[in-house]
Amino acid sequence: MLDLFSDSFVRDPYPWLDRLQVEAPVHYDPGTGLWLVSRYDDVRQVLLAPTLFHPDNALHAVTPLPVAALRVLARAGFRLPSALANNGTPSHPGLRRTVTRFFNAERVAAAVPVIQRVAEDVLDAVRQEIDATGCCDLFGSFAQVLPCRVLMELLGVGGVTPATLIRWSDASLELFWGRPAQGRQLELAELVGEFYQWLSDAVRGDAAPPDSFIGALSFHRLPDGEPLDIETAVAACFFVFIAGQSTTGQLIATVLRRALTEPGLWQQLPGRPGLAEAWVEEVLRREPPVTTWRRVAARSTELGGVSIPDGAQLLLMLLGSGSDPKVFPRPERMHPYRPNVRHHLAFGAGRRRCPGASLARAEAAVALQVAASRLSGVRLEEGGSEPSMLGLLSFRAPLDVTVSR
Template sequence: MTSPALEAFPPGTGAARDRSAAGPAFPGTPDPLGLLDVFGEPFVRDPYPWLDLLRAASPVHHDPGTGLWLVSRHEDVRRVLLEPEEFLPDNAQHAVTPLPVPVLRILARAGFALPPALANNGAESHAGLRRLVTRFFHARRVEEAVPVIERIAGELLARLRPPLDAGGACDLFASYAQVLPCRVLMELLGIEGVEPATLIRWSDASLELFYGRPSPERQLELAELVADFHRWLTATVRSGTVPADSFIGALRRHRLPDGEPLDVRTAVAACFFVFIAGQSTTGQLIATVLRRVAAEPGLWARVAGEAGLAEAWVEEVLRREPPVTTWRRVTARATSLGGVRLPAGAPLLLMLMGSGSDPEVFPEPAAMCPYRPNIRHHLAFGAGRHRCPGASLARTEATVALRAAARALPGVRPAAAEPPLLGLLSFRAPLEVPVVGR
């Protein structure tokens, strides 16, 4: 018997349609959407032509490769996010690639389970848990955290400057963008007893196992890391030594709507989500922002001193190239979406990146316009009841990271090579941000 969190959602079934959702038919040519592979190199490297085609030709499109219904228009994505009773979050953390028995055994030995806690929780317990998380990430606490972010950024950048000043090269992802949010999160949430590099490795393995398409051999490697992560989380939650004012201490004191204390498995599931979202995805955002800004002539120097420019560029990157590119929902009952009839239990993939490039909402979506009047209308952090509670911290960390790097490393320029990209179902970002000194 396995937890639903360990099972890939079953392939979508057929549905009666009010109009065709299979894409356009061009005489004498194959249906271009028939070539779509959301894990393939063409889509990962340049998803925008595919997203444009989906919005124009098949905005609610059944993808036979994943069994998911791809929802790409801003209007439809927003509707799904704002109607959690109609479109349930239950499948948000299911494994995309089915986990074979040997992998399930590794996870079972570690007691791994992801009961409804935050992103996958549509029950009444969600509101209280969300309030608990929000207390650690609300605007005042984020503002108070700015000196912490600046201090850690300064420490990391100080190590990079000597080789760059000598005309050498470095990778701003591995040495800066990836480490900064991990260390910040550890300080803000009172996480102890683990090295940042270990937490990063555990988090990355979790994302790849549940949102990637790894080989069976790779799944075994990842499962061992995820099992270690879960064992450490469980031991830490059960420990009586955590500070009462820490995040884990707050979870230990939390009471469910019926007055019962939060069980260990759910507390661990909440930590699993928060620790990954709070550092891996923020690191991906910082990496994308650094890469984008470094590639724009003259922009690196401007963000170092021009008030508001770093904030504006972070927001525009969130619209056009968010680190969380998609998210999942499942229909509670038979319904219509974007003119397409969907059965109960239909798994949806909300194309958050595609919605941010919807020309009906954002004119000239391919152009980077950091002062768009409606820029906050993007859905990079979701919307409604499940909107990301760490949105303010992610924005602030990315802004501080960009401005600090531009000031500390004024002479850098991007290396010419195209970096490898993280290409998971719901996460996309450069895995390297190579720069060289002048």
């Protein structure tokens, strides 16, 4: 029986996804109450029909929160009104434009030297650890740290350490997309409450300059001309800070680990311009960090030949869509120069496509290029066991990328 949180599914979801695509491409899963949509065309159809399939459930907690955890969040004033990922109201386009302005092509191009500088700085410490101990875990020391530091610099965020932001962000993912026990939910709620309070203080304060990310949200106006309320501004920050660091860190970890296991690739990267970018794109197709996303059917409809009831909760299998053999021949093969690789749905599609897609691509490519150049002689340290994996409903990545000399 399919269990989306089981160790077997998290470690190797592809046999399950292949079977779903062949036997039940639109499948009701009684364990989660979700309709699993696994074929590329069906996933894309849902993404491109926002008036028929609403985003309202995108940030709902997968595991119901106990009263004790809800009280912790309530004390912090925690609320996530419609802002970005969960916003199906008329306020979404304008708010999205405000956010996207900080991640457009011009800003990403200008950010590449920043990414390069931060990557080199972080890898200097990694190199020192490898020289001193013989090994280093690139997940915690590099993949997570790089996007957090870059995001803080690009958005003008201060007053908190990268380690704290990473801890808060990871706790948010686990609380809302995981299956933690009640005791663990309480611990996570404390961290998420701290995160929310810090964001609220930052948005309410007058220290953020108008040209900063938080400053831009403070000056944003809704369609009726009213200023954006504090709670919605905080909700937008909450989503952007998590997506901009945790999910990008997960992408970098996957990119590094897959590159280190591909014969000869690590050695080719420093001398082949464009190879890092091509590899990142192929990893996004086959192993995106955001593996699924949710939608709600606004009315009864038909999808993939299956009748979907009004209010049905859909789980779009982004991971499966990139491995659909009808769109990507021999999907199990890592082919960096696959002709249609950019057609993948790792960042969504249409008007709700991830606004930070270009920055995430740039960070992952620079991270891979610089790591292969600075750590040319390293190899992946397997130790005879599979790496620990992050296995949340919508997020999957290796939690261990230990290399040695």
